[in-house]
């Protein structure tokens with residue numbers, strides 16, 4: 001409604017060059033990512049699909065500076081990754097809301113932690129809740145909300161400090177099909193309007209096609225890029241695109257890229 | 268939930284009254300030896316006599332002090348040790364095996380030792396109460412801190428939280444519900460510890476009073492004190508539940 005989409009931070013570029021990562025586990029070294037090359041343009045919406053365990057979450061955590069990498073080069077908005085950057089908003093599969101804080105206090109958390117709470121914070125929190133259509137439940141407790149609403153709170157919290165980059169790790173996978181599609185469209189349109197660089201990890205090929213500008217298919221053991229598919233569906237995205245021929249073609253392309261990797265594995 | 272208040276309160280009341288009635292009847296008929304089990308009527312008479320005596324209230328005051336001091340000391344130490352154990356892995360590795368080992372030994376067996384160390388006064392009882400309620404607090408604090416999820420920690424890190432912010436905004440509230448369950452147990456145990464220590468050796472207190480009344484074959488009054496202790500225990504538990512409701516207002520599992 002009266003939400004102001006202007007004046008938000010512009011998207012930032014992300015680039016990875018020959019990035020590899022091996023976890024040291026009790027059972028010995030576990031290579032999870034090998035030679036990842038990736039250039040994400042400012043404002044681009046990129047999805048990552050691939051079998052579980054192929055290192056998708058690790059990739060996001062590396063970009064967020066939460067996990068180190070062994071070799072290669074990572075640049076996020078022109079800087080090396082570092083944890084706690086205010087220009088990155090992170091959203092996880094679980095909403096991870098604090099039950100001792102009400103909805104608006106949860107959204108306010110990033111302001112409180114970064115020490116940026118000031119006279120404008122209340123207004124900003126109210127705007128964020130408006131943006132994700134949660135104004136009526138601002139004073140409720142997290143456990144009084146449905147799963148979909150809880151994820152919206154997490155979305156508002158990730159957007160709180162107006163980051164140039166949004167990292168989303170399977171944010172919709174705990175939701176049922178209906179709520180999921182609804183949020184897919186909403187988030188895709190929001191990303192358009194806000195112009196943020198968005199990286200989305202998802203299990204759902206359909207979701208990836210519906211939301212992204214580009215889809216990176218990852219193969220497993222260790223994780224590496226096996227497909228890079230440009231999605232040329234028009235924007236803004238709409239729910240009815242799910243039925244279109246182009247949508248089907250693109251889904252099949254992604255599926256083929258993932259399957260070719262599985263074929264290779266069998267030999 | 269759906270059952271009426273009349274049902275939920277009425278039924279147990281009815282059972283209670285029936286038991287007391289039956290008990291009184293059996294006593295009146297001489298089916299129960301009053302030296303072993305005095306009748307409800309005699310117990311009431313004994314109680315109404317006790318409440319007029321200064322020594323009864325003095326004993327109550329002493330036992331309450333022992334319980335509450337022991338509780339305060341045991342809980343404070345338990346929270347501190349628990350927080351250190353939950354925060355520093357090295358501390359945990361070094362200390363926790365002993366906590367677990369000690370948790371599983373019957374700590375009331377220490378009462379005679381505390382008596383020789385600290386004498387017949389209030390100190391040996393306070394120490395016993397503190398020692399006995401220390402452990403559930405440590406263990407629940409550690410468990411509560413462990414229950415704070417990796418995702419929440421990850422989120423706080425991604426927000427750039429400092430160690431202090433991590434502790435005060437995540438670990439502390441996240442652990443408090445489970446830790447509080449330990450504190451509730453501790454209060455019940457503190458009363459138990461104080462009474463046991465009084466049994467072992469003391470000059471004033473409700474435990475001492477029960478022993479003396481039994482020696483004097485004032486069995487009805489002895490029973491009255493035991494029932495009075497039950498009421499004290501219930502009141503303390505009610506108070507700590509109120510405190511919990513005030514402090515932990517959110518839903519947890």
Ligand SMILES: Nc1ncnc2c1ncn2[C@@H]1O[C@H](COP(=O)(O)OP(=O)(O)O)[C@@H](O)[C@H]1O
Nearest residue numbers: 023024025032051052053054055056057058059
């Ligand atoms: N901190 C860690 N230490 C050791 N192994 C890890 C760690 N995090 C993830 N792994 C392992 O690395 C692999 C990739 O994990 P992840 O990045 O979560 O994959 P995905 O998100 O694609 O399912 C998995 O086999 C996982 O068990």
Ligand SMILES: [Mg+2]
Nearest residue numbers: 056057058169
């Ligand atoms: Mg993952």
